[in-house]
Amino acid sequence: MSPTAPRPSNATLVLLASLYCAQGLPSGLIAHSLPVLLRQHGVDLALIGLLKLLALPWLLKVLWAPWIDRLASQRLGHHRGWILPLQTGVILCVAVLAMLAPQTLFGSGLWLLLGLLLLINLLASTQDIATDGLTVRLLPERWRGLGNSLQVGGYKVGMIVSGSGLLLVIDPLGWNLAVGLVAGLILLMTVPSWLFPEHRVLPFQPALAETAIGPRLLLNHYRGLLAQPGMLLWLAVVLTFKLGDSLGSPMIKPMLVDQGWSSAALGQLTLISSLAGIAGAVLGGLLYARIGVLRALILFGTLQAIGIAALALLVGQGGNVGLVYAVTLFEQVADGMSTVALFAAMMRMCRPEHEGADFTLQASAQLLLSGFVGASSGVLAKALGYEGLFVGAGVLGLLVLVVVLMHARRTQG
Template sequence: MPNAARPANATLILLAALYCAQGLPSGLIAHSLPSLLRQQGVDLAWIGLLKLLALPWLLKVLWAPWVDRMASPRLGHHRGWILPLQGLVVLCLAGLALLDPDRLFSSQFVLLIGVLLVVNLAAATQDVATDGLTVRLLPERWRGLGNSLQVGGYKVGMLLSGSGLLLVADGLGWNLSLALLALILAALTLPIWRFDERTQLPFQPARAEQAFGPRLLLAHYRGLLAQPGMLAWLAVVLTFKLGDALGSPMIKPMLVDHGWSNAELGQLTLISSLAGIGGALLGGLLYARLGALKSLLLFGALQAAGICSLAVLASHGASAWAVYPLALFEQVADGMSTVALFAVMMRQCRAEHEGADFTLQASAQLILAGLVGASSGLLAKWFGYQSLFVGAGVLGVMVLGVVIYYFALAQPRREEPAAG
């Protein structure tokens, strides 16, 4: 639907609220809790185990087909998953807000880990339903804008529960801070509560696999991989962000080696996150005009240039006047390229398979990028920061050849969305 009108404001508010809600638990676990736990004297080994709580986000691909296949007759398909799961997260946060933090961080630490695991499991499963709903709600031309809301909303949620929680924790205390977080999440539930999915997007089970049990997993993903050109597209998904994955983990270590303090790094993180949100919004608007191929090539080139430009800091020092322009440019380009990739991933999703199809692509991209990112420290140690950033930029340009190859292969089957 290349000429479809822009989605209604109510639709955009709904999607922004859902993705912001998903960012709240992630910011709490990834940014706030490590600092709060350490302040309470929790051992570093236990704090490190918080990383394992992210496993549901990697493993959700195993149960995503059931999210696509099962629907609530009363609440609707995706809404029938999102409402109960988001409500469960609200209850978990409210429950933690009622507990004594001194005991929670010591004798009840196992309880804290268990509750946070439930939170991540619920949030990861909800993400499958939210992505499926987004694909169905948005015409192809406006999926860039939808992914702007995804990237931007998620980052806003992380900032609220990460930096925001740390800012108010000393004044309000643990209990009131968590209660405030639960209230914000409850408020973000209102748009999906008011959304009448059964009328606007009725479930069509005849278009989904009829297999049940373990066979459903195999049937679902075998059907996706059998789509024309899907293997070539997966090559794009796996490689498009590799340059960024290789270089970005070493930005802060490089700045630390140049003498940056925690406060300076925190300020840079906040400002660059806001720049990334702006880049995501800009990328979504440009995607509607440029189409898929031009967006991937242009934003991918900017992404490669952004990460490569950081080599200047490694060789000529990291004064604030040099760091901020380059770091902000890198974050803007990262937001734009992420939006373009996610938007094209959405157009690969089949009807009534949207959630799991998108999840498989996202999981594949995340796993390989994680493995490449894990090697960045070793490569920086061997070759230095400057060589690492230059190499990451070169890699970012090289993988654009995979994009060109895929679209050359796909052009006879599917035309580009018309520019605005």
């Protein structure tokens, strides 16, 4: 890690923050606002559950990511050639939603709504490949923690605006204007990408890219990644680093509901804890630049494990609002810091002109295993109780740090 690498320019930071905020805006609409609005219009719970399946492109994007790295636009540049048309497609889809009556969308046009949401996820997940590749190339290693602070923070800000924010303004403004504002905000977030001179700053280097462009490209790309020294052990780090958090965090709200917390109180806690998570991401990025990758992973991973285990203190203490806020905010700050450290370390493993797909493979693997572990949290909570679940998740979070140390020793060796 070069201690002399200058901090990225303000224009670079604004560009990255705008790209990730643009991804969070449609995600917040789909994940937080639409389930509430659909239920208010009497849509069956089984159909509302289909919204989760619409996120499949985010898991499957690893299958087409190598082509995003391989193919470049001569006019717009490599990454801009993907980002601009894909983000424009998201804007158009959200604009169509804004022009239709909610009675139609949530009634006879429900399948049109689901189709548009699937298309939004497909466009946004593909754009994310190019955005991650651009981020890796733009940032020197020392400042990738800060870059991932913008990734986590920008995405969460977008989620808050189109999730909590949209629900707050939809009654006075109406569906059409409120969703139209979301489309307008995504359009505003596109301006820095239009102004970015990629041809001059980051010219495409086809000699470093894969030579194949047909079906063999997928095999060649990932076979080359897995052949990198220490990569298999590093993938073990990626798969396990967030397992404790994935196991414990889904049960925080159910535990508080069982202790009498209302929807309004949980909504306020969610908003404040999300802001704490953004602060943690920023703090983690700044500390990463000072202490380096290994210390960041160990320190932030330890704080993450302590935060999850500390949730056991809240069992039977739901009436102690101050304690609930103290523990959950600490857990969110630690989660933001650990996420930034992991994502920044993942960027170190990306090869030149393979950045988008290399990062995507790591992110998809981490997301897939965490999803399966998170799905088991309710079963374990019933078997062990909330207290046993949180303590066990914290212990798991500490144990997986051994894999981090093993990889560091192997790499140094």
